[in-house]
Amino acid sequence: MGALFIRDIRLGLRAGGGVLIGILFFLAVITVVPFGVGPDLKLLARIGAAMLWIGALLATLLGLDRLFQADRDDGSLDLLIMASERHMLALTVLIKCLAHWTVSVLPLVVASPLLGLFMNMEPAAIGATTLTLLVGTPAITLIGAVGAAVAVSLPRGGLLVSVIILPLTVPVLIFGVSASYGAVEDPAPFLAPFLILAAITLFFAVLGPLAAAAALKSSAD
Amino acid sequence: MGALFIRDIRLGLRAGGGVLIGILFFLAVITVVPFGVGPDLKLLARIGAAMLWIGALLATLLGLDRLFQADRDDGSLDLLIMASERHMLALTVLIKCLAHWTVSVLPLVVASPLLGLFMNMEPAAIGATTLTLLVGTPAITLIGAVGAAVAVSLPRGGLLVSVIILPLTVPVLIFGVSASYGAVEDPAPFLAPFLILAAITLFFAVLGPLAAAAALKSSAD
Amino acid sequence: MSNHAGFILAAYGVSFIALAILIGWIFVDQRTQRQALQELELRGVRRRSEAKTDGAS
Amino acid sequence: MRLIAENLAGERGGDLLFEGLDFTVPSGEALLVTGPNGAGKSTLLRIIAGLLAKAAGQVRLEQISGGFESLTAASHYLGHLNAMKPVLSVEENLRFWGSFNGQGKLSIADALERVGLGDIGYLPFGYLSTGQKRRASIARLLVSNRPVWLLDEPTAGLDKASERQFAALMQDHLRGGGIIVAATHLPLGLGNTRELALGAAA
Amino acid sequence: MRLIAENLAGERGGDLLFEGLDFTVPSGEALLVTGPNGAGKSTLLRIIAGLLAKAAGQVRLEQISGGFESLTAASHYLGHLNAMKPVLSVEENLRFWGSFNGQGKLSIADALERVGLGDIGYLPFGYLSTGQKRRASIARLLVSNRPVWLLDEPTAGLDKASERQFAALMQDHLRGGGIIVAATHLPLGLGNTRELALGAAA
Amino acid sequence: MSETVSKTARWIDWANPTRFMTFAAAFLPWLGGLTTLVLAVGFWMSMQAPDDYQQGATVKIMFIHVPFAWLSMMCYTIMTLAALGTLVWRHPLADVSAKAAAPIGAVFTALALVTGSLWGKPMWGTWWVWDARLTSVFVLFLMYLGIIALTRAIDDPAKSAKATAILTLVGFINIPIIKFSVDWWNTLHQPASVLRMGGSTIDPSLLWPLLVMAIGFTLLFFTLHMQAMRNEIWRRRVVAMRRVAARSAERRTVQ
Ligand code: HEM
Ligand SMILES: Nc1ncnc2c1ncn2[C@@H]1O[C@H](COP(=O)(O)OP(=O)(O)OP(=O)(O)O)[C@@H](O)[C@H]1O
Numbered sequence A, B: 001m002g003a004l005f006i007r008d009i010r011l012g013l014r015a016g017g018g019v020l021i022g023i024l025f026f027l028a029v030i031t032v033v034p035f036g037v038g039p040d041l042k043l044l045a046r047i048g049a050a051m052l053w054i055g056a057l058l059a060t061l062l063g064l065d066r067l068f069q070a071d072r073d074d075g076s077l078d079l080l081i082m083a084s085e086r087h088m089l090a091l092t093v094l095i096k097c098l099a100h101w102t103v104s105v106l107p108l109v110v111a112s113p114l115l116g117l118f119m120n121m122e123p124a125a126i127g128a129t130t131l132t133l134l135v136g137t138p139a140i141t142l143i144g145a146v147g148a149a150v151a152v153s154l155p156r157g158g159l160l161v162s163v164i165i166l167p168l169t170v171p172v173l174i175f176g177v178s179a180s181y182g183a184v185e186d187p188a189p190f191l192a193p194f195l196i197l198a199a200i201t202l203f204f205a206v207l208g209p210l211a212a213a214a215a216l217k218s219s220a221d
Numbered sequence C: 001m002s003n004h005a006g007f008i009l010a011a012y013g014v015s016f017i018a019l020a021i022l023i024g025w026i027f028v029d030q031r032t033q034r035q036a037l038q039e040l041e042l043r044g045v046r047r048r049s050e051a052k053t054d055g056a057s
Numbered sequence D, E: 001m002r003l004i005a006e007n008l009a010g011e012r013g014g015d016l017l018f019e020g021l022d023f024t025v026p027s028g029e030a031l032l033v034t035g036p037n038g039a040g041k042s043t044l045l046r047i048i049a050g051l052l053a054k055a056a057g058q059v060r061l062e063q064i065s066g067g068f069e070s071l072t073a074a075s076h077y078l079g080h081l082n083a084m085k086p087v088l089s090v091e092e093n094l095r096f097w098g099s100f101n102g103q104g105k106l107s108i109a110d111a112l113e114r115v116g117l118g119d120i121g122y123l124p125f126g127y128l129s130t131g132q133k134r135r136a137s138i139a140r141l142l143v144s145n146r147p148v149w150l151l152d153e154p155t156a157g158l159d160k161a162s163e164r165q166f167a168a169l170m171q172d173h174l175r176g177g178g179i180i181v182a183a184t185h186l187p188l189g190l191g192n193t194r195e196l197a198l199g200a201a202a
Numbered sequence F: 001m002s003e004t005v006s007k008t009a010r011w012i013d014w015a016n017p018t019r020f021m022t023f024a025a026a027f028l029p030w031l032g033g034l035t036t037l038v039l040a041v042g043f044w045m046s047m048q049a050p051d052d053y054q055q056g057a058t059v060k061i062m063f064i065h066v067p068f069a070w071l072s073m074m075c076y077t078i079m080t081l082a083a084l085g086t087l088v089w090r091h092p093l094a095d096v097s098a099k100a101a102a103p104i105g106a107v108f109t110a111l112a113l114v115t116g117s118l119w120g121k122p123m124w125g126t127w128w129v130w131d132a133r134l135t136s137v138f139v140l141f142l143m144y145l146g147i148i149a150l151t152r153a154i155d156d157p158a159k160s161a162k163a164t165a166i167l168t169l170v171g172f173i174n175i176p177i178i179k180f181s182v183d184w185w186n187t188l189h190q191p192a193s194v195l196r197m198g199g200s201t202i203d204p205s206l207l208w209p210l211l212v213m214a215i216g217f218t219l220l221f222f223t224l225h226m227q228a229m230r231n232e233i234w235r236r237r238v239v240a241m242r243r244v245a246a247r248s249a250e251r252r253t254v255q
């Protein structure tokens, strides 16, 4: 299992452009929003958390469709499925998700405080947003794994994967954003949505790999 | 050449599930936004154009990295390069870009007025955004093609170059969004950024394929 | 209240057209499949076994 | 240990490719699956490997030794695709499969030596020639210990010397009590083999 | 028409694989390139096809007939990869290459008939078995007319019957004044062939 | 235990595709006729219905909008049951049913959205607001389209069946989640307040046409669904027979 994690991390760093393209896209999102809302710093600060979340959500989608596709194309997926008695397939999926998250999403989370500064957000808001991103984005990857597994046999599943999973990521987004707001606006609570967010991540950490494993098993041909 | 266009369109449609997916993807991306920033119609109207552009950028980037990779992986790229006396390679690249744009981006451009309605944008803003998308998104595909070609030719070093090339899409995004706003907000001009946008597209319509073709030629090994 | 007649007509009209297209498509589909089936049967192609073919769905 | 198939049937996209297959491969023997293109050789191997659902019948491993739980778990599958990552070096690829599949028998260096790639383990897998790639995948069979080898055209692309080398490896495996099921158009140069001829493309 | 190589050298990643190659293949003859894995057979073919830069020397086609401008333009290249899209049907794939490469000789249906795939042209390429895939790629050589065929292990995965069929196709091509350069480990069953043996893995 | 098995077996036997085809062929003309009749009566009744004192003539849109909205949800429920049928009982008809239902459901959902928008413009002054109910219907529409796209993208029915079933099931969890979470999100930011007629206090003069129309459209749905299932079964037979034909032809050429 550790070996799989290390292999996927290596692959991500060495070959897939995922990391940098993801960050770049994230930056692009954050750069153009001020053009839209104008130089109104207050407004920017208000929608800052939402923008960071939307940017992170969309950036996570980039490259997610290749999560299993690459392994299928070179025959590795067959062997991973065959090994399912040694390593439960759901666990294999979980590890692959973790590696993908570490390589393509973690850098965004790390970069988000900087972008929060650009958006004129308060320090507390920045901290809260980063924290919610850290806790919430794994859920997106895990949900995405289901879509990637369902679409694995399609050579260009990219868009399809996003279509399948975007409606499912809506709750994550909602609770992530509301927790971030909760940290600065007084009536709104922080802890409740944050805990729900954590619960969603944990829930999908179980359900996502199981569903993805089922889809992968039936995809072998 | 027509044959190549038709083949690539077919590939895009068959594998990913059709034009429908393109539109659907965009719909899904745009639905996510109100969940993030809240259902405030005024605010939505203001960031509408920026959101449409971000959605289009994401859709264009999804799968763009596979533009030549897929052909390389199954050996088609070799034959395309070998045919370069019959069909200039730069032209081949251009046709491939066109096909990619037609399948993955054009549906979004067509769907964008509808989404403008959902975002509560004014008719003038909707028209301007659609127009800028139509004129500006090809530039993103063309710039991306250079990155994709470089990435194919230098499996390891390629990443770095793509990351240098991809930031070029940010100006496209900025001029596109400012032209869209120019159409509705008074002090901001529409024509100037729009013309710059058109110029960028034309410029890359020539330079992009040439650069990509050069990279591809040196890539064969 | 006839100033809203346009909206009502549009609602009924759109519904009628959409349902007509749906029904028409289903009938065209029926004819296509039936013709293909008849043509194959004329050429003497037989399903291996009914249950098997359907079961493979 | 015995690999037993009873009344096995395989289908692809609704078409029955073969049915009523019965065979037994005892430990120490090899089964050669032959037949024209499209006869279903690869399909049969994938069914045995547990990657494809069988249309009817069953296939199982009896008296399994070595603590494996099922036929799938006890099998190595070498398909047309090499299951190696082009950007990782040969050694990195093998190290990954070795620790993922466990049950190491040979060290990676030894395995590479046995397939004649001792000196180029540091190269990225994508740089190898066709035959070298195939040999590197054969080394994958050696780094983890599995009694059943399912080989789909294993010698495609190998030169004469490597073919002999590989035949010797298979002999070793059989002598150690292993089982081999190989789909092939070419003679493999093995002694104690049974043959299963699948029909014309059905 | 003659394919001429003079003092040709090829390298990979800084290593000289072969040098000082001189050969001439006149119209109507075949050159068999043999040698162990990693000897540089594929490299040589890719150099002739113009896909790889030569390290030294030159290779050219003299007295080209049929209006081709260069060796590359007059060549068909059949590599390890089939250059076909799995999601498109066999016919769609062939139709694309036919109209992209131009110079049609056989219709697609005829070409498929010649390789024994006449009735499954409507299937997606990805559904074919290994040997059927290879035969479909061979059909690609038939739909566009090119005098020079560069074949890299063309018979890998073919069954005996298809091998004979393919040998007949190559004979036809040679009889029509074509040239064949083939890298292979297996005999191709051709008559008038020259052989070029590349050295051991360098 | 053995009894349940045999019971299931009998039930599955009853619903085998061949019997379904016989049954559908006999039943469909009657169902079609009944549908036409009920819809005609319903249409006539809704034309006769009085205007609402608050909403004026636009209340006529209700007679189609509400049935469409109900059917959009009913259809997804049927597809979810079918998905269970595919995954749990592996029933061959289940996948056919789900695949045939998806486009019909998508059309009804789209019509609910369009008629709702056409009602919203005169009533609320805007085509669209991001309120809980509207948004969840929109997401439902997206999921229909996603499922259709998936069934079209994988052409081997055996493979697309499971993938689609998994997606449908996962999507069903999504509907309550979205409905629930949208409430959450609305309390956080002040939403544009949305007028809504009290569901319970509808005047009988409006209720009866609505009910008749609802029954009519439900019948229409079942008619179309049954016919679409028939088409789908035929389509699969055609594909299977073409393959058999091709294969026997190939055997001839090879030998
Ligand atoms: C695009 C916009 C709209 C959508 C997507 C939509 C959706 C729905 C849905 C899903 C239902 C069924 C709810 C249920 O039974 O639980 C429904 C019922 C209903 N809608 Fe709409 N609606 C829209 C616009 C409107 C407008 C503008 C009005 C009137 C001003 C309206 C009035 C009603 C009424 C009266 C019912 C039935 C009452 C009930 O069962 O609660 N809707 N709508
Ligand atoms: N994914 C698939 N979907 C549908 N049909 C398939 C699929 N893969 C293979 N087939 C069909 O199944 C048949 C058997 O294929 P298989 O790969 O088992 O043949 P094979 O005996 O291995 O042939 P070869 O010698 O060419 O490798 C072929 O006719 C092929 O067209």
Ligand SMILES: Nc1ncnc2c1ncn2[C@@H]1O[C@H](COP(=O)(O)OP(=O)(O)OP(=O)(O)O)[C@@H](O)[C@H]1O
Pocket: B221, D126, D127, D128, D129, D130, D131, D132, D157, D159, E012, E013, E017, E035, E036, E037, E038, E039, E040, E041, E042, E043, E044, E201
């Ligand atoms: N892309 C590459 N980069 C660097 N070296 C390479 C590359 N491709 C091949 N090589 C090396 O070049 C040598 C010759 O490779 P080539 O593919 O020409 O051999 P071959 O004679 O075709 O062998 P085979 O019989 O296995 O096909 C090999 O040693 C290989 O490691």
Ligand SMILES: [Mg+2]
Pocket: D041, D042, D043, D152, D183, E129, E130, E131
């Ligand atoms: Mg095979």
Ligand SMILES: [Mg+2]
Pocket: D129, D130, D131, E041, E042, E043, E152, E183
């Ligand atoms: Mg080679």
